[in-house]
Amino acid sequence: MKDITSTKHRRRRPAKRDPEASRQALIDATLDTIAESGLTEASVTNIIHRAELSRGMVHLHFGGKDNLVTAAAKQFSEHYYSKMDRMTDIGDAPPAVRVMAIVVADLSETLLSPRGIKIWHAFRGAASSHPGIAQYTSTQDERLVQKLRSAFEEIAGEEGASATLAEDATHGTLALLEGMWVHYLTDMENFSRVWAMELVRRFLAGLFPIHFLDPATSAKAISGRCQTASNRSQLGQ
Amino acid sequence: MKDITSTKHRRRRPAKRDPEASRQALIDATLDTIAESGLTEASVTNIIHRAELSRGMVHLHFGGKDNLVTAAAKQFSEHYYSKMDRMTDIGDAPPAVRVMAIVVADLSETLLSPRGIKIWHAFRGAASSHPGIAQYTSTQDERLVQKLRSAFEEIAGEEGASATLAEDATHGTLALLEGMWVHYLTDMENFSRVWAMELVRRFLAGLFPIHFLDPATSAKAISGRCQTASNRSQLGQ
């Protein structure tokens, strides 16, 4: 902050004119500010200071602060579901492993981080009165729900349980994970990902003993994820 | 808003000088504003307009806006736990009924309302970067956790289950309820309290079949609450 005058002729970024990079820098700065100081502190002044850009950029690229915040929420949401998709893309695995892969992914360092949880809850807290943000704070992402539902329907069929139970298991799992996120937010240092994962598995074992009673199910989900990750890294990206 | 000028000589409140009433009016106006328009819109101007009080009152009674918001969070939190206590004060009931009483109370119209859920999430969203608010957004209220824990320990003992399971059931139940609250926030019109309650019971039945398998357990918890409520009304207050 205090060395701005002394560095006024320093080159800020390699490419001098890069609208897409500037746009992205503004979104990143917005999310960083929210994570660090909350939505209230995410003023235009604070954001452009962090992005090392000038005042007019917000209006130029987004037409206003509101649209910038909405764009940040959109990107954050898309980032979550994109990562979640990659970590749970194991279509041929047994249904219980697929379920646990979602649980493991949701509780992983990638998706459940100090930065992420603060941003997520800041957005959700503002969603009720901010339509732009509200679009992207729903956990009702249909693809994820459907992925969970089809797995549980398969499980319910094999265990001779009703379809209603599969539906309950779907929403119950999502609710449990939501609760774990809140637990993480309010008591970060005492939170254990393994404990949370095992807790969810135990609850699911109560509903479907045959599929979830074995603690190894969790391990399979984790190794499945790692294997997928290594496959993916061989393919580049 | 537009009729303020036309009612400027109307008596605002019966007692003209009532510091405690003014203090309370400011807190109520703060919570109402947050519920209606979010924390961002909870400015001093908006709050004192709603409370029909003058600008200086915030500084006079709270020393600043920050303390007012913190006081509002404190009162909101205390209101929740106070109501929860009254609705679950059935010490002699069987443990499963006591657990379901907490579940039923948490999902009741009294504690889970459109107004309440918006305020709750607004506060939680700001808690990470607002120490004053953070004090009162924890679900870790020890009395409630302890109430749940002792009931589950009793249940676990009777079913021959481990103490670890009782601990998991305690935190799992709280997590499920947290998830249900989020579900209510994001999809209020499609949310069913009965469905949510039955879902929690089903999950608990998976852990402790003997105590929670019978759907009547929920009904007992509800009637227990009503009976307690009617007893209470006979005693006044």
Next chain:
DNA sequence: ATACTTAATGGACAATCGTCCATTAGGGAA
């Protein structure tokens, strides 16, 4: 009545908010 205490008022104030625009300057095309 008079004096005293204090709840309550409402405007002054500097600081900050988000928006906007005249201007500068970078990067190709001519």
Next chain:
DNA sequence: TTCCCTAATGGACGATTGTCCATTAAGTAT
């Protein structure tokens, strides 16, 4: 080079923020 388009700048602007205080007025004691 010269020209043109536009990314980028940074200050001006009015509106609004929260804080504070001189003043008014209500209620009580003398």
